Amino acid sequence: MQELLLLLLPVAAASGWLAAKRSDRSQKSVVSEKEQNPAYFKGLNYLLNEQPDKAIDIFVQMLDIDNETMETHLALGNLFRRRGEVERAIRIHQNLVARPTLDRSQRAQALLELGQDYMRAGLFDRAENLLIELLEIKQHEPQALQNLRIIYQQEKDWTKCLDVLSKLEAITGEMLGAERAHYYCELAVMARKKHDYVQAEQLLKKAQKSDSDCVRAALVQGKVEAAQENNVAAINSFKRVVQQDPAFISEILPFLIQCYLKLNKRNELIVYLQQLYQQQKSIAVMLSLSDFLQEDEGNQAAVELVIDYLHKYSSLDGVHKLIDLSCKSTQDALADTFLILHEQLAMLLKKRAAYQCKQCGLEVKTLHWQCPGCKSWDSIKPIQDLSLSE
Ligand SMILES: [Zn+2]
Incomplete structure (x- = not known):
């Protein structure tokens, strides 16, 4: 409250000063301000009685909007929005927009601010209308487009996002290929969910054309191919993900393994995983290899691989796997201990x-x-x- 009072005092002073200036202009004789402007004192009274809402309304109504006070209104409105007091910001900016005395650029500035208030309040429809109006009158176009993009992303209207992006690129000269690729990927994912694989593939091609490094496009492409049982093509797409960004190996690994197994190419898969393990030392690849090793050569071989990994790298997933394998190979009283450790660690990993x-x-x-x-x-x-x- 203290902070708000400090903020409102200059506004009150400006209102009082303007009121005095007006009375000087209109009348030669000196008339007391109180007689001329009871509203000013009423506002001050609200302020001192810690009723800032009423005080704001009075002071803002008292301020004539001209070049000097327009800035005060905007600063006050912005400050309220930044403080999260959006309703107050809206009231101030609505008051500005409603004034017929504003010139074209002042009105545009007020529209932009009001649009941002509405966005902050989650009133996207209202914000969208104002921002479109700004585009129509060709004022603050980059900011209007940026804000429209935020709204359409929020609403998951990816077609409108693409449209806004093209306009933004044309106005700012900035190329936004990575974002464009994601919008196409979003549309492709929607098409995949509807089993419209032809449409999905067309959209993914556009995504890859927009950003040749788009990991997501290769990942979704793999899933689309896999859904159509095009396992060879799916494997190629998943391998492309690994080449583009090895950090995503864990994302594609279950799908890649499934495709190889459907093609009855288990040995080829193991050779590929071993090559990958040599290059990346990925925990996800090591865990998959340990599963195959366990099937082919038994627990001990898998335990040795995991221990070898843990000697070089720290990994909770590795420890979890080691306990799992130990549960299976231990017959004595330790088996119960291992089982508890395994369960507890699984719960911890789930929360991570x-x-x-x-x-x-x-x-x-x-x-x-x-x-x-x-x-x-x-x-x-x-x-x-x-x-x-x-
Ligand atoms: Zn972040």
């Missing part, structure tokens, strides 16, 4: 965040292509449960 945003550091349990925190695209990656101790 598996992904982290490289931009804002947010940790999440599932993969998001757009960070729910900072809204960056492509910034969230699987957390590598790996620390070199060699």
Whole structure:
């Protein structure tokens, strides 16, 4: 409250000063301000009685809107929005927009601010109308487009996102290929869910054309091929993901293994995994290899692989696997201990965040292509449960 009073006092002073200035202009004789402007004192009274809502209304109504006071209104409105007091910001900016005395650029500025207030309040329809109006009158176009993009992303209207992106690129000259690729991927995922694989593949081609490094496009492509039992093509797509960003190996591995097994190419798969393990030392690849080793050569061979890994790298998943294998090979009283350790560790691992945003550091349990925190695209990656101790 103290802070708000400090903020409102200059507004009150400005209102009083303007009122005095008006009375000087209109009348030669000096008339007391109180007689001329009872509203000013009423407002001041509200302020002192800690009723800032009523005080704001009075002071804002008292301020004539001209070049000098327009800035005061905007500053006050912005301050309220930043403080999260959106309703107050809306009231101030609505009051500005309603004034017929504003010139074209002042009105446009007020529209932009009001649009941002509505966005902050979650009133996207109202914000969208104002921002479209700004585009129509060709004022503040880059900001209007940026804000429209945020709204359409929020509403998951990816076709409108693509349209806004093209306009934004044309106006700013900035190429936004990575974002464009994600919008196409979003549409492709929707088509895949409807089993419209032809449409999905067309959209994925556009995604890859927009951003040749788009990991997501290759990943979705693999899933679309796999859904159609095109296992060879699916394997190629999943391998492309690995080449583009090895951090995503854990994302494609279960699908890749399934495709190889459907083609009855188990040995070929193991050779590929061994090659990959040599290159990346990925925990996910090691765990898959240990499963095959266990099937082919028994528990001890798998235990040796896991222990070898844990001698070089720290990994909770590796420890979990070792306990799992130990449960199966231990017959004595230790078996119960291993079982409890295994269950407890499984619960801990379940609670762990598996992904982290490289931009804002947010940790999440599932993969998001757009960070729910900072809204960056492509910034969230699987957390590598790996620390070199060699
Ligand atoms: Zn983030």
